[in-house]
Amino acid sequence: MSESITIGVKPDVKAVTLCTDEQYQEMYAASVADPDTFWGEQAQRLDWIKPFTKVKNTDFGGDVSIKWFEDGTLNVCANCVDRHLPERANDVALIWEGDEPDQSQKVTYGELYEKVCKFSNVLKGMGVKKGDRVTIYMPMILEAVYAMLSCARTGAIHSVVFGGFSPDALAGRIEDCDSRFVITADEGLRGSKKVPLKKNVDEAISISGIVEKTLVIKHTGGDIDWAADRDIWYHEAVEDVSADCPPEEMNAEDPLFILYTSGSTGSPKGVLHTTGGYLVWTSMTHQYVFDYKPGEVFWCTADVGWVTGHSYVVYGPLANGATSLVFEGVPTYPDASRFWQVCEKHKVNIFYTAPTALRALMREGDSYVKAADLSSVRLLGSVGEPINPEAWLWYYNVVGQERCPIVDTWWQTETGGVMIAPLPGATPLKPGSATRPFFGVQLALFDNEGKKLEGAASGNLAVTDSWPGQMRTVYGDHARFQQTYFSTYKNTYFTGDGCRRDEDGYYWITGRVDDVINVSGHRMGTAEIESALVAHEAVSEAAVVGYPHDVKGQGIYAYVTPPVGVEPSEELRKELVQWVRHEIGPIATPDLIHFTPGLPKTRSGKIMRRILRKIAENEFSNLGDTSTLADPSIVDSLIEKRLNR
Ligand code: WTA
Numbered sequence: 001m002s003e004s005i006t007i008g009v010k011p012d013v014k015a016v017t018l019c020t021d022e023q024y025q026e027m028y029a030a031s032v033a034d035p036d037t038f039w040g041e042q043a044q045r046l047d048w049i050k051p052f053t054k055v056k057n058t059d060f061g062g063d064v065s066i067k068w069f070e071d072g073t074l075n076v077c078a079n080c081v082d083r084h085l086p087e088r089a090n091d092v093a094l095i096w097e098g099d100e101p102d103q104s105q106k107v108t109y110g111e112l113y114e115k116v117c118k119f120s121n122v123l124k125g126m127g128v129k130k131g132d133r134v135t136i137y138m139p140m141i142l143e144a145v146y147a148m149l150s151c152a153r154t155g156a157i158h159s160v161v162f163g164g165f166s167p168d169a170l171a172g173r174i175e176d177c178d179s180r181f182v183i184t185a186d187e188g189l190r191g192s193k194k195v196p197l198k199k200n201v202d203e204a205i206s207i208s209g210i211v212e213k214t215l216v217i218k219h220t221g222g223d224i225d226w227a228a229d230r231d232i233w234y235h236e237a238v239e240d241v242s243a244d245c246p247p248e249e250m251n252a253e254d255p256l257f258i259l260y261t262s263g264s265t266g267s268p269k270g271v272l273h274t275t276g277g278y279l280v281w282t283s284m285t286h287q288y289v290f291d292y293k294p295g296e297v298f299w300c301t302a303d304v305g306w307v308t309g310h311s312y313v314v315y316g317p318l319a320n321g322a323t324s325l326v327f328e329g330v331p332t333y334p335d336a337s338r339f340w341q342v343c344e345k346h347k348v349n350i351f352y353t354a355p356t357a358l359r360a361l362m363r364e365g366d367s368y369v370k371a372a373d374l375s376s377v378r379l380l381g382s383v384g385e386p387i388n389p390e391a392w393l394w395y396y397n398v399v400g401q402e403r404c405p406i407v408d409t410w411w412q413t414e415t416g417g418v419m420i421a422p423l424p425g426a427t428p429l430k431p432g433s434a435t436r437p438f439f440g441v442q443l444a445l446f447d448n449e450g451k452k453l454e455g456a457a458s459g460n461l462a463v464t465d466s467w468p469g470q471m472r473t474v475y476g477d478h479a480r481f482q483q484t485y486f487s488t489y490k491n492t493y494f495t496g497d498g499c500r501r502d503e504d505g506y507y508w509i510t511g512r513v514d515d516v517i518n519v520s521g522h523r524m525g526t527a528e529i530e531s532a533l534v535a536h537e538a539v540s541e542a543a544v545v546g547y548p549h550d551v552k553g554q555g556i557y558a559y560v561t562p563p564v565g566v567e568p569s570e571e572l573r574k575e576l577v578q579w580v581r582h583e584i585g586p587i588a589t590p591d592l593i594h595f596t597p598g599l600p601k602t603r604s605g606k607i608m609r610r611i612l613r614k615i616a617e618n619e620f621s622n623l624g625d626t627s628t629l630a631d632p633s634i635v636d637s638l639i640e641k642r643l644n645r
Helices: 022-032 035-045 076-080 081-088 111-124 140-152 167-176 197-208 236-242 278-289 307-318 337-345 355-362 389-399 478-488 525-533 570-583 609-616 631-639
Strands: 057-059 066-070 092-097 104-108 133-137 158-160 181-183 188-190 193-195 213-217 230-232 255-261 269-274 297-300 324-327 350-353 379-385 407-410 441-444 457-463 493-501 507-512 517-518 522-525 543-549 553-561 592-594
Touching: 022 035, 035 057, 035 278, 066 278, 076 081, 076 278, 076 307, 081 111, 092 111, 092 140, 104 111, 104 158, 111 140, 111 236, 111 297, 133 140, 133 197, 140 158, 140 181, 140 255, 140 307, 140 631, 167 197, 167 570, 181 197, 181 350, 197 213, 197 592, 213 236, 230 236, 255 307, 269 278, 278 307, 297 307, 307 324, 307 522, 337 350, 350 592, 355 389, 355 553, 379 389, 379 592, 389 407, 441 493, 457 507, 478 493, 517 543, 517 553, 522 525, 525 570, 543 592, 553 609, 609 631
Parallel strands: 092 324, 133 158, 133 181, 158 255, 181 213, 213 230, 297 324, 297 350, 350 379, 379 407, 553 592
Antiparallel strands: 057 066, 092 104, 188 193, 255 269, 441 457, 457 493, 493 507, 517 522, 543 553
16 A cells, blocks of 8 residues: 555535635644634633633743643533533433443433532542542443543542553552542443452552542442442432532643553653643544534544543543543444444444554454444544554445545644644545644654754654643653653653654654554553563563554563573463453553563663564564674574564
């Protein structure tokens, strides 16, 4: 597939928001020439309690300080719910589709208002106050959305932890932000398998010990342990609360949420997003990038445990008064037609998913797609990793029936919302390219020596000025924020991604250039997996790298050195796999474990990851310079015993 093929948008695919390339160019130019005027106007899309008088006050130098709309006040929940009541009380806000195909539910904005007010009063009854951190560890059920919105309503800061993380990982996240409250469910369901959420929370609490109250949603009705002084059933607590709960007045720069994400070093970072800028960004990108029109059904398949779920299941769509679909299940249960059946059943107009899901479904053949009536679908989106041209074309031809534009959206937990994407109707598409920057996003490419590259070039992707949706700090560690993102290039935010810019100014993301890998669209720090491995007594050293995987995008390849006297075996391999699943969670399951008596190291003892990566990629013909290795013979034995062939 040649990258130069351009797919024009068909004339019957009209965008209301923007129609032409010229309009994009004009607006983009205005957004970077005078951000104060541009964002001052765009922020009027929200309801402010006290209007702001200052727009942008940001500095990427020194300690790094990022403030937007800093003297304005508003409430995110009121913007996502209350303000829609006069016009949309009877419109559907949320559609829930359960794990089993016969389970679904619709909630109007009027009902959502009542649910969220009551939920907020339950939180207050538990002692939750403005500024408190509340951990949410939930399945994809409507109460997860109510919980997030209720935190926003009461001024509490939520920290959603994906339900696939282990008790250990959960405990670490609870402790890092000193969270005394946890909201969970008895069990979750994914593809008919039960996830023991409450049990995991109990274990996490026994590790971290600081949790005072746990609010538990009854979902499956499964058996759970109960601590009477700590645990509260939601369905009991909600019986005697009022349905009236005025939203808290929040400053634009008050924290909205913390979301933990992996980096190349250390433990996961608590990415902090604030109130005003984040909501302006998510609501605006949701409207423009997805060309959202009132009354349409928007389905983002991400879990609310990830940033995509925060921004495009909850905040962006609800700020715009959209109908957002919340899906509890998996794409392949009961069979590979599930996504398409759900699109048909709920007449989905805009569908947003990850390449890994597309690749898995593509393998099952076209018949599952063709059996469903997808005539309601008019726009497709992709996020989380580079989409390979094969998957792009299958998405376009088979799912979109050659009539739906695909928006390939590049962004990160740190960026709050979409940063690079086509605007449907305005941008000609190239399969595999996220195309061009959104308004206000000023991109730059640098080479490894720190030189800024102009024109068509490949390099490391950076952003040279602030945008409203940007993270403000690493929770509790501002120095780490500065160090991680602003120390590589001066006065510039470094993304950690490699990228190519073509002669049309289109951006092609090539993947991470740091020690972060992307497994099924989930970000994993190789260092985290390594430290889980070396915590096992049968591992004295470990090095983890990614390798190309047909479905997952990248698989996890672990080189493991047992201590002297421990013999590698199939049992040990299985035990280590279970160990990592237990330490971090199933998403970190190593695909390949390569036992080796030693790792390639420089004479100063540094592991040569470049070599390990090449061997894992099965591309060892050109290993580059190995002369600095302490023991070059190790490389030959690694190649000989390599596991990815
Ligand atoms: C990768 C997910 C190519 C990238 C929203 C980024 C992508 C990381 C794309 C962030 C895309 C995300 N094309 N790569 N359209 N979208 N990525 O924080 O490497 O979970 O740095 O945010 O995913 O992952 P995160």
